[in-house]
Amino acid sequence: MEHSKPSYYITTPIYYVNAKPHLGTAYSTVMADVQARFQRANAHDVKFLTGMDEHGEKVAEAAEKNGFDSPQAWCDSMEPKFRDLWETLNISNDDFIRTTQDRHTAGVQKFLQVLLDRGYIYKDSYDGWYCRPDETYFTETQVRHHEEERRAKGMDAADPEHPLCPDCDRPLERIQEESWFFKLSAFEQPLLDFYESHPDFIQPETRRNEVLSFVKGGLKDLSISRSTFDWGIQFPFDPKHVAYVWVDALINYLSAVGYGAEGQEAADEVAFRWPAQVHVVGKDIIRFHCVIWPALLMAAGLPLPERVFVHGFLTVRNEETGAAEKMSKSRGNAIAPEEVIELLGVDAYRYYFMCDVAHGTDAPIxxxxxxxxxxxxxxxxxxxxxxxxxxxxxxxxxxxxxxxxxxxxxxxxxxxxxxxxxxxxxxxxxxxxxxxxxxxxxxxxxxxxxxxxxxxxxxxxxxxxxxxxxxxxxxxxxxxxxxxxxxxxxxxxxxxxxxxxxxxxxxxxxxxxxxxCQWGGLAGGEPVEKGDPLFPRLVD
Missing domain, CATH: 1.10.730.10 (Isoleucyl-tRNA Synthetase; Domain 1)
Structure with a gap:
């Protein structure tokens, strides 16, 4: 296929389906949509990808908790919730990927086979800390450092049998199981070299510094499979194992542009679209996108994305005290996208969150x-x-x-x-x-x-x-x-x-x-219409 314009490939994270989309997922998606629309106006052939992350233990648990007879049925029920909100918010995505789709399974299995063939994965047993809510592994060093930080802040010591997750502060559990491992440790220096030669890879600068500090602290090999449940993509060479949900999810950026598909058309699409110009992600998944993902791509012999833009969290400004507070149902300050749309309308919603909220840091609304x-x-x-x-x-x-x-x-x-x-x-x-x-x-x-x-x-x-x-x-x-x-x-x-x-x-x-934008573009002489006010004033 001939392309007359240069490619611009932009992605959101694919969103976990254990709950309906919220203000934070909408924030990421509108942010990417604004950039996609700008790049189309800038004469680029844009591919804007979003979608759903449907595998993993939490999804299987959510399906059971909500009375569905299978995780797939639960995922199918969640798809309209995401698609409908994106349609309401006028999101212009060109593709919507689901990790249960055949095209994604093919991409993940090809990627895993390439890692095996290139000698970057091996089988061993895992004995370590695991956060079930976040489906994330943590090293002894990460857990110890988190506990030291908590104590330095005057917090009570955690139970040694169940230390707290460095990301979400919920209790970790010790798990032991056979697993396939990715040789992440082999990429510590290659990653540092890449960050140095590509200073704009991670934006903003504060997030880049955070990643540099993490990698310089040392990388350990990463468990990338689970064998204690089966809701995931099977390893093509070891069907007892399914891909760790975060590895599975990251590969969506490739499978969405034809990686893993047969034929010349798919190969041409990968060549045209990859590497992506930018991944838009939240700060909670920075390590996956700025450490693990580039290391996996290096191991597979594939180019790295040009940029990862990392935004902060939305918080709520307490209108009485002025303090920024974490948004939560228990505090009674959670805000749903639909509530804001009802007040402002869709375009003013988009304008407020994109133009008045600072993207690189946590931002109170x-x-x-x-x-x-x-x-x-x-x-x-x-x-x-x-x-x-x-x-x-x-x-x-x-x-x-x-x-x-x-x-x-x-x-x-x-x-x-x-x-x-x-x-x-x-x-x-x-x-x-x-x-x-x-x-x-x-x-x-x-x-x-x-x-x-x-x-x-x-x-x-x-x-x-x-x-x-x-x-x-x-x-x-x-x-x-x-x-x-x-x-x-x-x-x-x-x-x-x-x-x-x-x-x-x-x-x-x-x-x-x-x-x-050049001056003089309006020929004039055509009818004009005042119409109703575009933005009727809001009154208390």
């Missing part, structure tokens, strides 16, 4: 802040500009946009504000600095609102001799709206499409954003 951002940025600024400008165009130019004036390149505050906007915006977007990108657009929108007050089009309209001046002013405003609608489209695709419709422009987002 609050209902008060949501209302504040909605009213300030969307209702009072962007929505107000669109409403006033289209109203004046319709009123002063017989329901149409003024035709692009001959002197449209004349220096004006708005033309000046838009100079270099694409370059500034794109630099922020590439770095996942969505707040910075949105501020660039908001600055132009604010400049346009000030321009209305400074130029007073209502006064110009009273003087027939200033008709050309009025046409230039209104055209300038509509041109800013056109450009802003393209720049806001990755964040607020539905509203941007509606704005373009009201301007009698194509509702499809551009596939050449740099060109779309």
């Amino acid at each position: 609050s209902w008060g802040r949501m209302r504040q951002v909605y009213n300030a940025d969307l209702a009072n600024s962007w929505g107000n500009l669109v409403s006033r400008s289209l109203n004046m165009a319709g009123k002063y130019f017989d329901g149409c946009a003024p035709v692009r004036p001959a002197n449209f390149e004349q220096a004006t505050p708005l033309k000046e504000a838009c100079e270099g906007i694409y370059e500034r915006y794109a630099a922020c977007m590439e770095a996942f600095d969505y707040s910075g990108a949105a501020q660039e657009v908001l600055a132009v929108v604010s400049a346009a609102n000030h321009y209305i007050e400074d130029m007073a089009p209502w006064a110009l309209a009273k003087d027939p001799e200033r008709a050309d001046e009025l046409a230039l002013v209104i055209w300038n405003l509509l041109e800013v709206i056109r450009i802003a609608s393209e720049l806001y489209a990755p964040f607020m695709p539905s509203v941007s499409a509606e704005v373009r419709r009201r301007l009698s422009l194509s509702q499809e987002a551009t596939n050449n954003l740099a060109e779309a």
